[in-house]
Amino acid sequence: MAEMPMIEIKAVSRFYGIYKALDSVTLDIAAGEFFSLLGPSGCGKTTLLRSIAGFDTPTSGDIRIDGQSAIGVPPNRRPTNMVFQNYAIFPHLNVAENVAYGLKRLKLDAQDERRRVGDALDQVRLSTLGKRGAHELSGGQRQRVALARALVMRPKVLLLDEPLSALDKKLREEMQVELRSLQKAVGITFVLVTHDQYEALAMSDRIAVMFGGRIAQVATPKEIYQRPLTRAVADFLGGMNFMKARITGETATDLSVETQRFGAVTLTKPPGFTCGTSEATIGIRPERLRVLWDDDTAPHAIEGHVVDRHYFGEITHLIVNVPGLDAPLSVSETNNFGADDIPVGAPIRLAYDPDALVALAD
Amino acid sequence: MSPPLTGAKFTGGRHGIRKSRWLPIYVTVYLGFLYLPILLLPIFSFNNAASTTFPLAGFTTKWYAALWGNGAMLDAARNSLFVGLCVAILSTGHAICAARAITRYRFRGQRAATGLIMAPLFLPEIIVAVSLLMIVLQIGIELSLATVILGQTVFCLPYAMSVLISGFEGFDRSLEEASMDLGETALGTFRRVTLPVVAPAIVSSLLVSFTISLDEFILAFFLSGTEPTLPVYIWGQLRFAAKLPSVLALGSLMLVLSILLITIAEFLRRRSQRRIQGRLANG
Amino acid sequence: MAAVAILQDGPSKSAHRTGRRWRDSDEATGLALISPTLLYALALLFLPVLIVIAYSFWTQDYLTIDHTFTLENYRIALTEPIYRDLLARSLVIALVVSLVTVVFSYPVAWFISFHGGVHKNLWLFLITVPCWTSYLLRVMSWKVILGYQGVLNTGLMSTGIIETPITSLLYNSNAVVITLVHSWAAFAILPIFVSLEKIDRSLIEAAHDLGDNKVMSFLRVTLPLSLPGVISAFLIVMIPTVGDYVTPKLVGGKDGVMIATAIQAQFGKAANWPLGAALSVTTMVVVSAMAGLVVLALKLFVRWIR
Numbered sequence: 001m002a003e004m005p006m007i008e009i010k011a012v013s014r015f016y017g018i019y020k021a022l023d024s025v026t027l028d029i030a031a032g033e034f035f036s037l038l039g040p041s042g043c044g045k046t047t048l049l050r051s052i053a054g055f056d057t058p059t060s061g062d063i064r065i066d067g068q069s070a071i072g073v074p075p076n077r078r079p080t081n082m083v084f085q086n087y088a089i090f091p092h093l094n095v096a097e098n099v100a101y102g103l104k105r106l107k108l109d110a111q112d113e114r115r116r117v118g119d120a121l122d123q124v125r126l127s128t129l130g131k132r133g134a135h136e137l138s139g140g141q142r143q144r145v146a147l148a149r150a151l152v153m154r155p156k157v158l159l160l161d162e163p164l165s166a167l168d169k170k171l172r173e174e175m176q177v178e179l180r181s182l183q184k185a186v187g188i189t190f191v192l193v194t195h196d197q198y199e200a201l202a203m204s205d206r207i208a209v210m211f212g213g214r215i216a217q218v219a220t221p222k223e224i225y226q227r228p229l230t231r232a233v234a235d236f237l238g239g240m241n242f243m244k245a246r247i248t249g250e251t252a253t254d255l256s257v258e259t260q261r262f263g264a265v266t267l268t269k270p271p272g273f274t275c276g277t278s279e280a281t282i283g284i285r286p287e288r289l290r291v292l293w294d295d296d297t298a299p300h301a302i303e304g305h306v307v308d309r310h311y312f313g314e315i316t317h318l319i320v321n322v323p324g325l326d327a328p329l330s331v332s333e334t335n336n337f338g339a340d341d342i343p344v345g346a347p348i349r350l351a352y353d354p355d356a357l358v359a360l361a362d
Numbered sequence: 363m364s365p366p367l368t369g370a371k372f373t374g375g376r377h378g379i380r381k382s383r384w385l386p387i388y389v390t391v392y393l394g395f396l397y398l399p400i401l402l403l404p405i406f407s408f409n410n411a412a413s414t415t416f417p418l419a420g421f422t423t424k425w426y427a428a429l430w431g432n433g434a435m436l437d438a439a440r441n442s443l444f445v446g447l448c449v450a451i452l453s454t455g456h457a458i459c460a461a462r463a464i465t466r467y468r469f470r471g472q473r474a475a476t477g478l479i480m481a482p483l484f485l486p487e488i489i490v491a492v493s494l495l496m497i498v499l500q501i502g503i504e505l506s507l508a509t510v511i512l513g514q515t516v517f518c519l520p521y522a523m524s525v526l527i528s529g530f531e532g533f534d535r536s537l538e539e540a541s542m543d544l545g546e547t548a549l550g551t552f553r554r555v556t557l558p559v560v561a562p563a564i565v566s567s568l569l570v571s572f573t574i575s576l577d578e579f580i581l582a583f584f585l586s587g588t589e590p591t592l593p594v595y596i597w598g599q600l601r602f603a604a605k606l607p608s609v610l611a612l613g614s615l616m617l618v619l620s621i622l623l624i625t626i627a628e629f630l631r632r633r634s635q636r637r638i639q640g641r642l643a644n645g
Numbered sequence: 646m647a648a649v650a651i652l653q654d655g656p657s658k659s660a661h662r663t664g665r666r667w668r669d670s671d672e673a674t675g676l677a678l679i680s681p682t683l684l685y686a687l688a689l690l691f692l693p694v695l696i697v698i699a700y701s702f703w704t705q706d707y708l709t710i711d712h713t714f715t716l717e718n719y720r721i722a723l724t725e726p727i728y729r730d731l732l733a734r735s736l737v738i739a740l741v742v743s744l745v746t747v748v749f750s751y752p753v754a755w756f757i758s759f760h761g762g763v764h765k766n767l768w769l770f771l772i773t774v775p776c777w778t779s780y781l782l783r784v785m786s787w788k789v790i791l792g793y794q795g796v797l798n799t800g801l802m803s804t805g806i807i808e809t810p811i812t813s814l815l816y817n818s819n820a821v822v823i824t825l826v827h828s829w830a831a832f833a834i835l836p837i838f839v840s841l842e843k844i845d846r847s848l849i850e851a852a853h854d855l856g857d858n859k860v861m862s863f864l865r866v867t868l869p870l871s872l873p874g875v876i877s878a879f880l881i882v883m884i885p886t887v888g889d890y891v892t893p894k895l896v897g898g899k900d901g902v903m904i905a906t907a908i909q910a911q912f913g914k915a916a917n918w919p920l921g922a923a924l925s926v927t928t929m930v931v932v933s934a935m936a937g938l939v940v941l942a943l944k945l946f947v948r949w950i951r
Contacts, residue, residue, distance in 0.1 A: 054542075055539055055543075074542065075539070075542040077545075081543055081544065082539075084540055086536060090537060090559075091537075091559060092558045092559050101554075135636065149540075149544065150543075150544075153545065385756050385760070386760075389757075395830075399775070399786035399787055399790065400783065400786065402786050402790065403782060403786050413794060414796065415795070415796070415799040456681060456685055457682065459679060459682055460683070463675045463676075463678035466675070467672070467675025468671060468672070468675065469672040469675035469679075479683065481690060486886075486887055486928070488888040488908055488909065489908075489928070489929060492908060492922075492925055493925070496693060496697060496700065496912075497693040497696055512689060513689070515689075577777075577781070580890055593779060596781060596785075613782040613785065616778075616779055617779070617782060620779065624774060625770075
């Protein structure tokens with residue numbers, strides 16, 4: 001990366017007694033990037049975000065924002081602004097006053113201030129609600145106020161702490177699209193904390209998946225979904241069929257394995273893979289297994305029979321027992337061709353692409 | 363103990379717990395029982411007779427008019443006002459710190475400290491009074507309005523604490539963080555966010571403490587020297603049957619003042635709670 | 646993120662271990678903030694109580710205090726018929742007052758909690774208003790109501806229900822009980838109300854669903870779950886009541902005298918501080934023991950019905 005990263009996190013750890021909330025996290029976030037910190041509750045993602053904002057101080061390590069070390073810099077002197085999980089709308093101020101809150105410190109002239117507040121409210125499509133009191137806002141409106149209040153400060157980095165978790169499903173999906181286009185429009189770095197993998201996949205340029213205070217993988221949404229490095233990452237982002245494979249050959253980058261039903265394949269070796277073992281865990285996503293109808297043929301196919309079926313509207317999940325495999329395979333098939341009509345007990349053939357197989361570290 | 367606990371959330375309503383026919387009648391009778399004594403005093407204070415019997419003997423305001431010429435009573439009223447103001451400020455000041463500490467921070471000994479501060483609520487007042495009297499005389503301080511103020515502040519603390527804890531409790535810590543995040547300093551955050559949001563609770567606590575002090579008798583009785591507060595003055599008058607009507611007039615004025623102050627306090631307390639909890643328009 | 650959120654509040658014990666200064670920790674700030682109030686309460690509540698306890702083991706020797714340790718004051722407090730009787734009567738009155746107050750207040754709290762609708766706060770306010778007015782004035786008002794020439798007697802006579810005034814209204818234990826029940830009503834209703842509010846309404850529906858009728862679901866679900874409120878109500882009424890001074894003095898007459906009058910006398914005319922202190926301590930200890938027994942009895946009762 002030629003350009004200097006907007007945020008550099010260098011070996012940051014945060015201990016609470018013997019509990020490690022962050023365990024030597026190192027991470028670069030580029031300028032203008034929509035970056036997500038994804039993980040289950042207690043994985044350290046919020047601690048990391050709050051360390052960037054200045055509400056939490058790392059036990060060790062350095063955080064640099066736009067080239068400057070932020071250690072010891074209080075939140076009010078950092079070029080970051082935050083959208084809080086519960087939005088933290090000041091209850092004694094109306095919408096416009098909330099948005100103008102931080103500007104008051106800058107001692108702008110009145111006209112300038114009004115214009116910037118107006119622009120910020122336009123940006124989040126709240127221009128008509130400036131005089132509205134904080135109690136009279138809906139959840140979605142509160143979120144927009146929180147966004148406008150932060151953006152009006154023209155921060156270098158906008159930090160978002162689970163900003164969509166308080167909204168209902170429909171509104172959440174709308175706001176995902178809106179947040180993404182807002183980020184494109186303002187062009188600044190967004191750092192989002194979320195536990196919702198679909199949210200992270202839909203919005204981010206890159207995602208860092210965190211478990212137990214450590215970063216498990218940093219990659220683009222597509223890569224992280226298709227090429228997860230560990231079993232935990234694969235499991236956290238959607239469904240995955242796991243199986244054991246015997247290792248037949250190993251180079252610095254590749255792993256040749258022999259499987260019961262998927263034949264011999266050569267896969268990319270995930271970093272952190274324990275060398276010298278004879279078995280590897282490999283996986284395939286349920287939607288990468290395709291049902292073969294009647295006379296369809298495919299270069300790679302396996303046979304089994306359906307033991308269970310779950311209907312989900314646009315897709316059907318088939319549970320397929322394949323002789324020789326430890327566990328039945330989960331198959332996700334669209335209902336365009338009648339997957340929802342396949343009777344339980346029926347024999348079935350499944351096509352797959354060997355490229356869809358991934359080797360996983362534990 | 364009083365309004366502070368009343369801010370619980372609404373539940374029930376659409377649930378299928380049916381109303382009994384007798385209960386509303388019972389509650390009405392109960393309210394009548396509660397209000398009977400405080401309604402009677404004003405009624406008799408306008409009665410044109412020195413006795414308190416029915417039927418009433420006609421309307422008069424002479425008992426009130428007589429109060430203005432009563433120097434001893436006016437002195438007592440001045441004392442009460444002075445004591446009340448000092449107690450309100452002292453106990454609210456103390457309670458602000460303590461309530462903030464309890465609602466915002468976690469520390470060892472928190473429960474014990476809270477228990478001690480709230481203890482007067484669960485102690486017979488006479489024991490508080492007697493023990494204070496002993497320590498004051500032991501140290502060799504002369505009884506005066508100052509000793510009354512010291513004693514009543516201890517007694518008012520639990521009430522001021524309850525009002526302020528309920529005011530601070532819903533206070534969302536992220537509001538202060540948001541303010542810091544938007545560039546405000548710690549002091550500026552206190553002035554622009556914390557104080558405005560909790561101000562109604564503070565005023566409410568001042569009013570509640572003042573009202574308690576105004577009406578408090580036992581501590582004032584034990585700890586005041588030669589300068590009586592209003593309740594102590596009234597106590598002295600009760601021995602003389604002839605003084606009863608003027609005591610009734612004075613008492614009625616005090617009742618009205620107490621109710622007025624408490625109503626304002628409750629109004630403010632509720633407003634602060636609404637503010638802090640920030641109900642959603644669609645919630 | 647619940648776990649992290651809790652951790653962010655900072656288990657302060659660990660703060661210094663990990664290199665942050667304790668002075669900046671939450672614990673230090675909290676302690677610093679509470680210390681003025683705490684010191685005040687220690688100096689004017691805790692210390693005085695210690696002094697009372699100390700005095701109770703000493704002897705009054707005319708104008709001076711004999712500091713030799715003795716249990717003589719407690720012997721007097723517990724065996725002298727006058728103090729023993731006063732203490733016993735105070736305890737009985739406190740028990741009766743708290744029992745009556747809780748029993749009569751529970752339905753009101755229940756009504757407000759379950760049927761208060763959107764006006765719950767208004768109801769509670771109405772209940773608490775009388776409580777904020779001068780206690781002395783309210784007791785005085787009861788004297789006016791219950792007196793021989795009082796409101797009740799003259800009112801009843803003018804309507805012809807009775808011919809001659811009822812003499813047994815004022816100056817006895819009943820008058821004391823009525824007045825005290827009136828004084829403490831709000832203090833009993835509030836804690837019960839709060840604990841009733843905390844009960845998840847679907848629990849009661851579940852009890853109905855599982856076959857309980859209204860009475861059974863009340864006894865088996867509502868009452869046990871509101872027990873903490875009932876217990877607080879008992880304590881907050883019973884303990885202060887035992888030491889009440891004004892009510893017995895104004896409406897109690899000869900039959901209604903309670904222990905506070907005796908305590909006050911030791912600090913006034915009798916000028917025997919150690920005995921007054923011993924009476925105070927004895928009262929506190931005995932009423933605490935009684936409160937403990939009542940709490941135990943309530944818990945056993947609730948366990949028995951469910």
